[in-house]
Amino acid sequence: MQEVQFIDKHAAMLPMHREDRNTTPRSRRYYVWTVGCQMNVSDSERLEAALQGVGYSPATRPHEAGFIVLNSCSVRASAEERIIGKLGELRHIKRRNPDTRIVLWGCMVGPENESIFKERLPMVDYFVSPSAVDQVVSLAPNPIYQLDEPVLPVRDWTHSPTSVYVPIQYGCNMTCSYCVIPLRRGREQSRPLEEIVAEVEHIVARGAKEITLLGQIVDSWGHDLPGRPELADLLTAVHATPHLARLRFLTSHPAWMTDRLIATVADLPRCQHEINLPIQAGHDALLKMMRRGYTVARYRNLVEKIRTAMPDIALTTDIIVGHPGETRAHFEATLALVEEIRFDKVHIAAFSSRPGTLAAEQEHDPILAVPEAEKQARRQELEQLQECLATEINHAFQGRTVEVLVEGESRGKWRGRTGGNKLVFFTHPDDWTGQLVQVEIIHTGPWSLRGRLASTEAPG
């Protein structure tokens, strides 16, 4: 499962021509609101590029748009609640402007719930399954142009973003007990290597510096394609893209990661030394209940291989606490494993019951269910441990000079990331967006680093 970080993006993230602001009518403005993981962000980027391609302009607020799309997430109940809340706001807009077209898109929409939603959400005109970008574009009521080429992100952007997510695979064939993604995104489907390479070349030629290849189990890419290519082959092919500065991939699965993949990441100089390897729990009995397909011993062994090949690797993980059946002893095993492995970052979630999953049935069993207060207490305990560990790990950067890819400005500071994906801030009068710079770290904390530019040549 990909990291769910409650990305909350809307159309204002995109640059807008000054003349558009004055002249484009509401009927040809769109508003896209995105909640969820990087896959949703990528889908929304494609959608926005496509809408601009057919003659639409972005609106900064929903009431300024004639076409509104909510790209939804259903990995946790709280994500769904946020979307329902947003739809409540949109009801008033629809009342004032009945011609506004509203689409609910993404993981909340599945064959089993569409009819329920149709009754409960009368303000929604169309329900569209995840990733079906072309279908959403075809619902825009007032296109000027036809889309005559595949939908690519950044195609019509006036300023190219520094870092772009590229989906290489859709869906998931696993049946993890708690996860709704296979029900909503369907079976795994890999995109052909040539198509991905061509898309990356196109995006990088438009100015992007960093590409992150995305999949629910990114390491399993290619097993359904002729000749069964592997992610290692794809990384090697994409890595050859001229002017590409950094290459990443997300999200790995401990049962699918191979020695060949580890060796390839270690060998390719622009492939960044960062791996997100979700463990989810630190006890075999719980991993079995979660149907994850690996043991703690296998995970440990994998981490050892990765660290032997790349001693500077930044390892991140995802953990769910309070899954039905998790005892205090299981949870303590998770704490001990986190302390032993010392992850750079841990995405921690309290178990959230998702209808249709095995764990949702188990949650009804009072012997298995973990009380809500206990779930939250375990989440906090793990967060506190990780904060201490991340503080120690990041302190090792004090006084070091690191290479940072600058992504943009944030509250008066330049914001960028190291190869290991550490967030770095620095101040400087010039604009360094999209540049690789050397930054000397002068302050460290658990979530980010602060530094000063080590070389002060004018941005190129």
Ligand code: SF4
């Ligand atoms: S079923 Fe498991 S492997 Fe697949 S997306 Fe969900 S958590 Fe990830």
